[in-house]
Amino acid sequence: MKPNFSLLAREIQIDRRTVKKYYNGFTNSTIKANKSKIDSLGPIKLLNIEKDSLKPLSTKAIRRPYQRYRQLHKVNQSSMITYQSNQYSVPGEYIGESLLLESDNESLYIYDSIKLVVIHPIRRDKN
Structure with a gap:
């Protein structure tokens, strides 16, 4: 039975053609040749770098x-x-x-x- 690609796409919020492509066996075979500086950093280091730009949670009046x-x-x-x-x-x-x-x-x-x-x-x- 063929799946309903449109329904699946709406549920996961992507294009129906992308769902069909992966259903039919698509695999992303391209491998990034050049690594960026960010690729070499771990998640903890990235978090520490981003901490300075994070803002506190907004007030109750804004969230209400x-x-x-x-x-x-x-x-x-x-x-x-x-x-x-x-x-x-x-x-x-x-x-x-x-x-x-x-x-x-x-x-x-x-x-x-x-x-x-x-x-x-x-x-x-x-x-």
């Missing part, structure tokens, strides 16, 4: 927009979960259970353990 909100919420009798004063629906089978809410400021992801139950766009208006 990229962090996801994660918290358990209990499903009420109306099969709804409240998040930021708005209610979002979940299937009735989850009434009374605690589900994990994860938010990225645009969408609300609701999980039962690791199973994704539903995705809702986050409403900015109050209901």
Whole structure:
């Protein structure tokens, strides 16, 4: 059976023709003739050289927009979960259970353990 090269390429984020080339047995036979100075340095020496150009981790204010909100919420009798004063629906089978809410400021992801139950766009208006 022939593999789906396009699907594999999307998963590993490379061109589908490259996936097909390696699937068909391509090996890179070119060997670098001239070694650079960096090739002779070990990883520890390279790290020590780069340490001077490394910057400290940014402040919480800068990182906060990229962090996801994660918290358990209990499903009420109306099969709804409240998040930021708005209610979002979940299937009735989850009434009374605690589900994990994860938010990225645009969408609300609701999980039962690791199973994704539903995705809702986050409403900015109050209901």
